[in-house]
């Protein structure tokens with residue numbers, strides 16, 4: 001065999017074995033089919049009980065998956081408590097006094113450890129809980145690919161820098177999504193998560209007041225809505241007063257979020273700028289406001305895409321026994 005042919009053969013064999021390697025570690029909906037066949041039912045039943053106790057929990061669990069995936073990928077780094085060299089992401093700007101639902105994740109993990117110890121990752125629990133929460137709130141369903149493993153560390157700086165803030169410009173938010181491999185359709189569709197859940201006054205106060213503390217700062221806010229918000233979100237104090245992100249149907253996963261945004265009743269600045277700062281995002285907001293089927297379809301696809309951000313697979317990471325600490 002000529003040396004060129006031999007070289008080509010070696011290249012072909014190497015390429016195909018690398019490919020096989022990638023496939024062996026690809027996420028799959030059937031990942032726990034043999035190792036923990038009841039895993040999905042267990043997650044669903046604990047989530048259902050938690051949402052039954054408190055409907056807001058659906059929103060809180062959905063958000064946890066987002067805040068996990070945007071920091072070092074979907075690896076449950078968000079769930080680690082501070083311990084030794086680990087500085088928890090729970091203390092970041094986006095999470096402090098805000099991210100919640102960690103006890104429900106603990107409850108799911110404990111149930112899974114009883115059923116099949118050391119098998120189901122915390123990162124997969126977050127992905128499943130986000131899907132189950134969406135469905136329970138009336139939103140779309142999708143198949144969750146599984147096999148993510150859990151990180152051995154956390155990144156407070158990643159959490160501070162990567163997760164968009166409500167007062168970021170649209171351009172900054174677009175860039176933060178792009179850095180995760182998510183495009184403008186993903187941004188507008190996933191922002192539709194704000195059809196459920198609550199926000200603290202402190203997350204949108206700057207929109208309500210100008211420098212004098214009287215007139216409003218943000219002209220895109222509908223007047224009556226702005227007045228309503230100001231009555232319970234004063235210029236100072238009341239930081240933790242809670243407001244629905246979707247004033248029309250706060251606990252129902254539907255497309256009213258987009259209708260609100262079109263009407264100048266998006267709660268966060270980051271919601272409203274989707275309609276006021278770019279013709280492309282504006283067109284998508286209108287589309288979803290008019291067609292909830294299209295929103296559901298895009299939302300499900302974008303959630304799958306978000307859930308695929310840099311998972312740890314194969315020999316990387318571990319399956320934590322307790323989601324709050326490394327083994």
Ligand code: HEM
Nearest residue numbers: 059060063066098164165166190193197198199200203270
């Ligand atoms: C586009 C950039 C985004 C920004 C700037 C943003 C910002 C925020 C803020 C400030 C809150 C209120 C937090 C508080 O006051 O305690 C919130 C709540 C929430 N966010 Fe986002 N978010 C964004 C995208 C997303 C995405 C992509 C998802 C999910 C895929 C999501 C899901 C949620 C949910 C469900 C809540 C309510 C949580 C609860 O009630 O516990 N957000 N978001």
